[in-house]
Each structure stands twice: as C-alpha cells, then as structure tokens.
Amino acid sequence: MxxxxxxxxxxxxxxxxxxxxxxxxxxxxxNNVAVVGKGTTATSLSTGCVSYIRKDIxxxxxGIIDLExxxxxxxxxxDIIERSSxxxxxxxxxxxxxxxxxxxxxxxxxxxxxxxxVDMLTNAGTRYACSIAxxxxxxxxxxxxxxxxLALLGISGQGDLDPELVxxxxxxxxxxxxxxxHRYAMKGLKGRSGMTSAEVAFHLRPEGNLEExxxxxxxxxxxxxxxxxxxxxxxxxxGMSELSTTTGRNVFELVTPMSLPGQRLQEAMERAAVGxxxxxxxxxxxxxxxxxxxxxxxxxxxxxxxxxRVTFNSVILAxxxxxxxxxxxxxxxxxxxxxxxxxxxxxxxxxxxxxTGYDAAMRAFVEAGYLVTNDMRLLTREGKPFENAFxxxxxxxxxxxxxxxxxxxxxxxxxxxxxxxxxxx
Amino acid sequence: MARVxxxxxxxxxxxxxVARDLALRGIDTLLLERGxxxxxxxxxxxxxxxxxxxxxxxxxxxxxxxxxxxxxxxHLAPYCLEDCGGLFASLPGDDADxxxxxxxxxxDAKVELSAxxxxxxxxxxxxxxxxxxxxxxxxxxxxxxxxxxxxxxxSARDAGAKALNYQxxxxxxxxxxxxxxxxxxxxxxxxxxKVKPEVVINAAGAWVGEIASLARLRIDMHVDKGTMVVLDxxxxxxxxxxxxxxxxxxxxxxxxxxxxxxxxxxxxxRPEPVSATREEALSLLKEASAMLPGVSRARAVRAYAGxxxxxxxxxxxxxxxxxxxxxxxxxxVNNLISVVGGKLTTYRLMAERAADxxxxxxxxxxxxxTASAPLMREEEAxxxxxxxxxxxxxxxxxxxPARRKVVEACSQRPRGNEVVCSCEQVLRGxxxxxxxxxxxxxxxxLTRRTRAGMGFCQGGMCALGMLSALAQRTDQDPKRLLExxxxxxxxxxxxxxxxxxLRQEVMKxxxxxxxxxxRIREVVR
Numbered sequence: 001m002x003x004x005x006x007x008x009x010x011x012x013x014x015x016x017x018x019x020x021x022x023x024x025x026x027x028x029x030x031n032n033v034a035v036v037g038k039g040t041t042a043t044s045l046s047t048g049c050v051s052y053i054r055k056d057i058x059x060x061x062x063g064i065i066d067l068e069x070x071x072x073x074x075x076x077x078x079d080i081i082e083r084s085s086x087x088x089x090x091x092x093x094x095x096x097x098x099x100x101x102x103x104x105x106x107x108x109x110x111x112x113x114x115x116x117x118v119d120m121l122t123n124a125g126t127r128y129a130c131s132i133a134x135x136x137x138x139x140x141x142x143x144x145x146x147x148x149x150l151a152l153l154g155i156s157g158q159g160d161l162d163p164e165l166v167x168x169x170x171x172x173x174x175x176x177x178x179x180x181x182h183r184y185a186m187k188g189l190k191g192r193s194g195m196t197s198a199e200v201a202f203h204l205r206p207e208g209n210l211e212e213x214x215x216x217x218x219x220x221x222x223x224x225x226x227x228x229x230x231x232x233x234x235x236x237x238x239g240m241s242e243l244s245t246t247t248g249r250n251v252f253e254l255v256t257p258m259s260l261p262g263q264r265l266q267e268a269m270e271r272a273a274v275g276x277x278x279x280x281x282x283x284x285x286x287x288x289x290x291x292x293x294x295x296x297x298x299x300x301x302x303x304x305x306x307x308x309r310v311t312f313n314s315v316i317l318a319x320x321x322x323x324x325x326x327x328x329x330x331x332x333x334x335x336x337x338x339x340x341x342x343x344x345x346x347x348x349x350x351x352x353x354x355x356t357g358y359d360a361a362m363r364a365f366v367e368a369g370y371l372v373t374n375d376m377r378l379l380t381r382e383g384k385p386f387e388n389a390f391x392x393x394x395x396x397x398x399x400x401x402x403x404x405x406x407x408x409x410x411x412x413x414x415x416x417x418x419x420x421x422x423x424x425x
Numbered sequence: 426m427a428r429v430x431x432x433x434x435x436x437x438x439x440x441x442x443v444a445r446d447l448a449l450r451g452i453d454t455l456l457l458e459r460g461x462x463x464x465x466x467x468x469x470x471x472x473x474x475x476x477x478x479x480x481x482x483x484x485x486x487x488x489x490x491x492x493x494x495x496x497x498x499x500h501l502a503p504y505c506l507e508d509c510g511g512l513f514a515s516l517p518g519d520d521a522d523x524x525x526x527x528x529x530x531x532x533d534a535k536v537e538l539s540a541x542x543x544x545x546x547x548x549x550x551x552x553x554x555x556x557x558x559x560x561x562x563x564x565x566x567x568x569x570x571x572x573x574x575x576x577x578x579x580s581a582r583d584a585g586a587k588a589l590n591y592q593x594x595x596x597x598x599x600x601x602x603x604x605x606x607x608x609x610x611x612x613x614x615x616x617x618x619k620v621k622p623e624v625v626i627n628a629a630g631a632w633v634g635e636i637a638s639l640a641r642l643r644i645d646m647h648v649d650k651g652t653m654v655v656l657d658x659x660x661x662x663x664x665x666x667x668x669x670x671x672x673x674x675x676x677x678x679x680x681x682x683x684x685x686x687x688x689x690x691x692x693x694x695r696p697e698p699v700s701a702t703r704e705e706a707l708s709l710l711k712e713a714s715a716m717l718p719g720v721s722r723a724r725a726v727r728a729y730a731g732x733x734x735x736x737x738x739x740x741x742x743x744x745x746x747x748x749x750x751x752x753x754x755x756x757x758v759n760n761l762i763s764v765v766g767g768k769l770t771t772y773r774l775m776a777e778r779a780a781d782x783x784x785x786x787x788x789x790x791x792x793x794x795t796a797s798a799p800l801m802r803e804e805e806a807x808x809x810x811x812x813x814x815x816x817x818x819x820x821x822x823x824x825x826p827a828r829r830k831v832v833e834a835c836s837q838r839p840r841g842n843e844v845v846c847s848c849e850q851v852l853r854g855x856x857x858x859x860x861x862x863x864x865x866x867x868x869x870x871l872t873r874r875t876r877a878g879m880g881f882c883q884g885g886m887c888a889l890g891m892l893s894a895l896a897q898r899t900d901q902d903p904k905r906l907l908e909x910x911x912x913x914x915x916x917x918x919x920x921x922x923x924x925x926x927l928r929q930e931v932m933k934x935x936x937x938x939x940x941x942x943x944r945i946r947e948v949v950r
Binding site for chain 1: 843889892903904919922927934935938940941942
C-alpha cells in the first residue's frame with residue numbers, strides 16, 4: 001500500500017451523499033474543503049426529489065406550511081434550529097435557493113415549491129408529495145390533470161414503469177383522470193428483458209432512436225404522457241424537451257426509486273461541490289479517526305492501493321443512516337463504526353408520526369443515531385461535546401427517514417452544521 | 426335454498442381430503458373454508474411427511490399410522506413430496522439410553538429404520554455436527570402442503586364437489602336433533618348464503634371446538650402453538666431429527682429452495698391468530714445449530730406459527746398426535762361429524778374415517794377409494810419451448826399434472842415467461858394463471874399457490890409484480906391488497922431480523938413506505 005503525503009484542509013466532510021455534499025459546498029465558499037465517500041450513497045438510491053415537509057403539517061385551505069407545527073412537534077431538525085440562533089424561516093429559503101442555484105448550474109433544473117407540494121405519481125401508481133423536484137419528474141400538481149387523459153408508456157424489457165399496474169393503482173389515486181396503459185418495444189431493444197434505466201438511456205443517445213420514441217408517443221391519443229426516467233443528467237433537459245416539443249404532448253417522468261433520478265441528483269450535487277472548489281475523494285474509506293479528548297485531530301483515509309493521513313480544523317460527519325451504511329449494527333443495536341461518538345436516541349422524538357410509515361418495531365431499529373448539541377456538535381462517548389466535530393444528515397438520531405422523505409432534513413442539518421463548523425474552520 | 430348431501434367445514438388438509446373422499450364415492454359435497462385453503466395449521470407446519478420415528482417412543486399408535494400413511498402418500502401424490510429421507514441424530518448431552526428405546530419402539534410400531542455408523546451418517550449428511558454419536562436413517566420426506574391441499578381440492582372438484590374459500594360459517598339451524606340449515610357469509614363481500622345439508626363434517630382443525638359450539642356441543646381438546654423458522658437455501662440433504670424426546674429446534678426439513686426449522690410447543694387457552702416471537706425464533710435457531718452448525722450461518726428469512734389441534738386431556742408435547750372422529754348423535758345432534766386432532770401425514774386416514782362416518786349418516790355403502798386412486802395422474806414432463814424449459818422441473822414439482830395449464834399461460838400470454846419473483850423463479854404466466862382463478866383474492870393466495878414471495882426478499886422485489894398480475898382481475902383496492910400482504914410478510918420477518926439483513930429490510934421498508942406511501946401495519950415483537 002502506497003502512503004501518500006499528509007493532507008491538511010480547513011474542513012473534512014465524511015460522506016458524499018446529499019448531506020455531505022451540501023455541507024461541503026456551503027463551507028467551500030470560504031474554506032478549503034475535502035469530501036470523502038466510500039461507495040453508493042443513499043441519495044443516489046433515492047427518488048431524486050427533496051422533501052422538507054410532509055402532508056400532515058400542510059394547511060390545505062391556506063396553501064401554506066404550518067411552521068409552528070413543524071417546529072414544535074414534527075421534525076427534530078426544526079427543534080434543533082429553533083433552539084439554535086438560527087430560525088427555520090431564515091434557513092429554509094437559504095438552503096433551497098443555494099440548492100436550486102447549484103443544481104441548475106449543473107443541468108438539473110428543479111421546481112422549487114418549498115411552500116407548496118409538488119404532487120407526483122410514482123412508478124407504483126401511488127401519490128408522492130415533495131417540495132423540490134426535477135422539472136421533468138414533476139407533473140406539477142396532479143389535480144391539474146382532472147378531466148384530462150393520461151397515457152402511461154412503459155418500455156418493453158425495462159421494469160421501471162409497469163403501465164398496467166400503475167393504471168390500476170392510479171385509477172383510485174387520480175379520480176377524474178382517464179388513465180390508459182401502453183407499452184412500446186423499441187426496435188433496437190427487442191427481446192431484451194430486465195434492462196436498467198441506464199441501459200435504455202444509452203440506447204436513446206443516437207438521434208434516430210429518440211425520434212423513434214417520439215413517433216411512438218405521437219401515436220397516442222392522450223395529451224399527457226408519463227414515461228419511466230430515460231435520460232441521464234447530461235441529456236435530461238435536451239431529451240425531455242425534445243420529446244415534448246416534437247410530440248406536442250406534456251411528457252413527464254414518474255418517480256422511480258433506485259433509478260436515474262437519484263443518480264442525477266447525486267451527480268449534480270457532486271459537480272456542484274467540485275464547482276464550489278471542494279476536493280472530492282470518492283471510493284475512499286475512513287479507516288480511523290484520531291481522537292484526543294474532545295478533539296478529532298486527523299483521519300486516515302484509504303483506497304485499495306493508497307493510504308493518507310488528513311488533518312483539519314473541523315470535521316463534519318455526514319455518513320448516513322443504516323441504509324446508507326453510515327451506522328453499524330451489532331445484532332439489533334445501532335453502533336458507531338468509529339467507536340468515538342455517542343450514539344443514542346434523540347430527545348423526545350420517541351413517538352415519530354405515523355406519516356413516516358414507521359411502526360414500533362421499525363422505529364426501534366432506526367431511531368438511534370449520533371447525538372448532537374444544539375450547535376450540531378457530536379458528543380464523546382462520555383457525552384461531552386466535541387470542539388471540532390459536527391454531525392449532519394441521516395446519521396443523526398431520529399433523522400433516518402424513508403427514501404425520498406428525508407432529503408430535506410438532511411440538507412437542512414448539513415447547512416446548519418456547516419454554519420457552525422465555519423466558526424472553527 | 427341450495428341442498429347438498431355433505432357439507433364440510435374447513436379447507437385444510439383434512440377437509441380437502443374429506444371432500445375428495447366423498448366426491449369419489451359419488452356424494453354431492455360442498456366444502457366451506459373461512460380463509461384460504463391450507464392457510465391454517467395445514468400450511469403452518471414444517472412440511473414433513475413423517476416416517477413415524479418422531480412419535481415411536483411416546484405415541485406408538487400415531488407412529489404406526491404415520492408409517493402406513495407415509496407409504497400410501499408416496500404412491501398417491503408423488504409430485505407433492507420430495508423423497509429426501511430422514512436422519513435421527515444423537516448428540517452429546519442427549520439421553521444415552523434413548524437411541525435403544527427409539528430403535529425398539531420403531532420396530533414395534535413398524536417404522537422402518539436402519540442404524541448408521543457415524544461415518545455413514547456423515548456421508549449422508551455432511552453438514553451434521555462433528556459431535557454426532559449415533560444415527561438412524563428413516564423414511565421421512567419433505568412435502569409441499571400447499572400443493573397437497575390444493576391438489577385434493579382440485580381432484581374433489583374434478584369428481585363433482587364444490588369448494589369455496591373465504592366463507593365463514595355463522596350459524597346452524599337445528600330442528601328435530603339435526604342440523605337443518607347452515608348460514609355462511611363471504612368474509613370479504615359480506616354476502617350471506619344458506620345451505621341445507623344432510624350431514625355436516627366439522628374439519629376445522631384447531632377451530633373444531635368453535636364449530637361444535639354452534640351446535641351447542643363441547644369437544645374436549647387442546648390447542649397448541651408451534652413456531653418455525655424458514656432458512657434461505659438448504660442446509661441439509663434430507664430431514665434431520667434430534668434423537669431425543671421431541672422438543673424445540675429438533676427438526677430441520679429441506680423444502681424447495683428453503684430449510685424449515687421446527688418447532689416450539691406452547692399451549693394456548695383457545696385458538697386465536699398467532700405469530701412467531703423473536704424468543705421462539707432464537708431458541709429454534711440455537712438448538713438446531715447444535716445439530717446442523719450450518720443453521721447459524723444461513724439467512725433466516727421468516728418465522729411463522731401454526732396452531733395444532735390436540736386430541737388429549739393433556740396439553741403440549743405429551744399430548745397424543747392421534748385423531749378421533751366424533752359422531753355427535755349420542756349428544757343429541759344426529760348429522761354432525763367432527764374430526765379432532767391428527768397430523769398432516771395422516772390427513773388421508775382422518776378423511777377416510779370421517780367420510781365413513783358421514784356415509785353411515787347418509788346411509789351410503791360406497792367404499793373409500795383414496796388409498797389407491799392417485800391424487801392426479803402422474804406423467805412425464807415433456808420438454809418445453811425455449812427458455813421455459815429451464816423451469817420444467819420446478820413447474821412439475823410444484824404443480825404436478827396441473828402444470829399443463831400453467832405452462833400454457835407462461836408460453837402464450839404476453840410477457841408470460843418473464844420472471845417476477847426472482848428468489849423462487851416464479852413467472853408472470855404462473856401468477857396470471859392463478860390470479861384469474863376465482864379462488865384467488867389476495868396476494869397471499871398467490872404466494873400459497875406459486876411460492877412467489879416466499880424467498881430471500883420476502884416479497885420486497887416481487888410484490889408489485891404479483892399485484893400487477895392480480896390487480897386487473899379484482900375489484901379490491903390494490904393499495905390495500907399490497908399493504909395487507911406486505912404487513913403479513915413483515916410480521917414473519919420481524920422476529921428474525923438483525924445485522925446486515927436488518928439493514929436490507931430497513932431499506933426495503935423505506936422504499937415502500939416513503940416513496941410508495943404504503944402503510945405497513947404495526948406489529949410489536
């Protein structure tokens with residue numbers, strides 16, 4: 001193993017998912033920042049949408065979020081922000097506009113609907129609400145489709161959109177919309193099965209193949225056409241615009257987990273971080289953290305062939321939850337893989353709302369995580385706040401949320417953690 | 426009002442067996458099952474065709490019945506069972522005198538066995554504990570109870586019987602000492618029907634007492650909860666039994682793509698919905714891994730529980746596994762027959778005796794034919810077109826002679842040969858074939874018929890595909906169907922989750938509950 005010469009940065013961010021990249025991008029405006037990440041992030045397995053808020057705090061009649069309800073009872077991050085010197089009203093627009101700006105620079109146009117829900121249809125035919133979504137993924141509010149006809153166009157051999165299933169499921173979800181399933185077998189993909197969305201995306205690169213798909217869409221009677229995600233980030237805008245303009249239809253994607261949308265968000269966030277001047281070290285494992293008292297002095301990072309010692313003024317742990325692989329499990333107990341930080345359950349968040357889809361058994365598994373102070377400092381195993389180590393994202397206690405639901409919380413905590421880390425960087 | 430000669434209550438192995446038996450005797454028969462066929466103890470067991478060895482010492486008459494029925498079933502329904510043989514293994518710490526008593530008891534009960542040297546036993550079962558002291562080989566086999574029960578139902582229908590699932594018997598109208606009318610209700614639509622039977626056969630398994638109480642009769646019996654754990658993959662070649670008096674974790678049965686570890690025994694005060702607990706699952710795995718160390722390395726994919734009906738004044742392990750056919754005429758109801766106790770292995774014999782009793786009430790002298798008439802005619806499985814041929818043996822083994830229609834669905838329907846459940850390699854055609862059958866109303870019904878969702882991921886990847894096959898053929902809310910199914914899978918998963926598997930299940934739950942906004946019901950364990 002080759003030992004590289006030591007690296008010093010103002011801030012080291014561990015974890016290159018949504019939280020890590022957000023914290024790094026924000027800090028990089030005035031700091032020298034490195035981000036290390038070990039593998040596939042939960043962000044890239046997500047729906048690529050960002051939810052800050054959920055339906056139960058949405059005051060339907062006024063069309064606004066009940067911020068008080070949010071802060072008092074629902075999300076722990078709201079509680080943290082309330083107790084710190086920052087207010088949610090301040091942080092929310094900042095995070096959203098930073099994200100908005102960063103991503104659209106990278107070709108991922110987002111519909112910012114922070115205070116309204118973007119109501120979408122998933123590839124299982126259920127309704128899904130979020131507040132920031134890629135323009136082409138969002139159908140806008142589905143109730144705008146009322147009285148209209150919607151075609152569901154599946155690509156034969158690719159399972160991301162099962163049009164018959166979505167038609168049956170959405171018949172109940174979309175009352176007043178006439179939904180019809182269609183399938184199209186692309187000429188060059190005949191006879192293939194089990195294709196990933198990336199394989200179809202590759203097939204669509206040549207101009208003629210996209211035109212073939214457009215011709216198939218023109219054959220449909222419906223004005224609105226839902227398709228599975230078919231374009232990678234670089235081709236998303238061009239591909240979707242072309243499908244819409246050449247067909248005269250409103251073409252949009254269904255929300256698909258573990259498919260292109262999450263990968264696009266991941267890629268756009270990585271590029272944004274690099275664009276802000278971060279050093280992004282992917283496929284690096286942090287094998288050890290050197291802890292002296294209440295200070296983390298250095299990290300040992302390695303690839304299969306190289307090892308390097310990194311020193312820093314501050315470190316942000318954005319390693320993700322159980323799903324993301326940030327927290328370790330011993331049997332059924334959630335533990336810190338670095339054996340440095342205090343893991344536990346956060347404050348009074350023992351009763352998470354039912355809306356998250358938790359049940360008691362599930363909650364027992366996922367609510368444990370890193371504990372932090374009001375200014376996002378991690379705690380030593382004895383419970384003393386670290387001077388220079390901060391926590392962010394789903395790795396925090398009670399911050400592990402079902403796929404898609406959680407990214408808003410991750411980004412907010414990352415933003416706040418970066419604000420405090422800046423003070424010691 | 427509809428009239429019928431024989432009404433059978435209960436669509437487990439016994440009820441299905443009685444329906445087939447009576448139908449083959451030419452008797453006009455209706456079977457009512459309150460859930461799905463084979464959804465009670467008939468499906469909630471380890472899928473073991475007993476040689477009789479397990480009961481030889483404590484319950485020789487059950488052992489003798491098992492030994493006889495074992496031979497008959499091999500002839501009757503070969504496709505439902507896998508003749509993998511069984512081993513009884515004695516380990517350090519087990520009662521050293523027990524093997525000799527076991528050997529003698531087996532010989533007395535006519536249970537075939539042969540003593541193996543430790544070396545021979547290890548050749549038969551290389552995964553056995555290195556501490557093995559003594560071993561016997563017996564004629565155990567693994568059996569697919571779902572194929573067996575559904576095969577009996579189909580055979581009964583072929584012979585003219587009618588069998589309905591999701592029909593709950595509500596009440597009896599008794600006049601002049603006989604059940605004159607039976608009221609039943611569809612558990613999903615709520616629709617009520619009445620039927621006038623000449624004889625009623627109560628084959629409700631653990632619930633026979635409940636049915637008898639509708640006629641104000643009391644049956645002296647016990648019910649007992651048994652928990653089992655399903656391991657992914659096969660940890661042994663044949664069945665492995667611990668050579669000691671029956672207790673927890675002393676049977677491992679290889680079955681299809683899985684191994685099933687059994688079983689606990691806990692008396693219940695009355696039959697009620699049961700589910701496996703973590704403590705039970707852990708105790709089974711710990712005990713079984715002493716016998717087969719590979720158990721501790723296998724992935725436990727599910728724990729489930731069934732309720733045994735026990736014909737005995739004593740509850741639990743000590744209770745006899747024998748059965749009794751009760752004619753309630755001496756207690757004032759002239760046309761009610763109840764079948765109490767018994768085992769899956771002896772289901773045919775139980776059915777024969779119950780049918781004999783029913784015939785006595787009907788005044789029929791027709792003789793039982795089920796001991797010699799094969800369940801469905803066995804035939805060679807021919808080569809199949811294209812890639813479908815890869816599934817030939819699996820389809821033959823799962824569906825027996827009924828596979829022809831399944832194969833047709835797979836080869837002729839659009840996308841019929843697409844794999845939907847990759848753990849069990851179930852094809853879309855199989856699912857669509859069964860989804861279009863009026864018996865199938867839930868995703869669980871599809872699982873029982875095809876094994877889709879029974880494997881490694883417990884429906885995580887295939888539930889949507891299964892729903893796609895079913896949703897177009899049902900009026901039910903597809904989202905509710907999916908939620909109900911996933912809740913049931915989660916119930917079975919919860920007791921066995923830990924470590925990496927727990928992480929994977931959290932991810933699965935997150936996708937389903939977060940993105941798809943499904944509500945998976947609370948199960949606290």
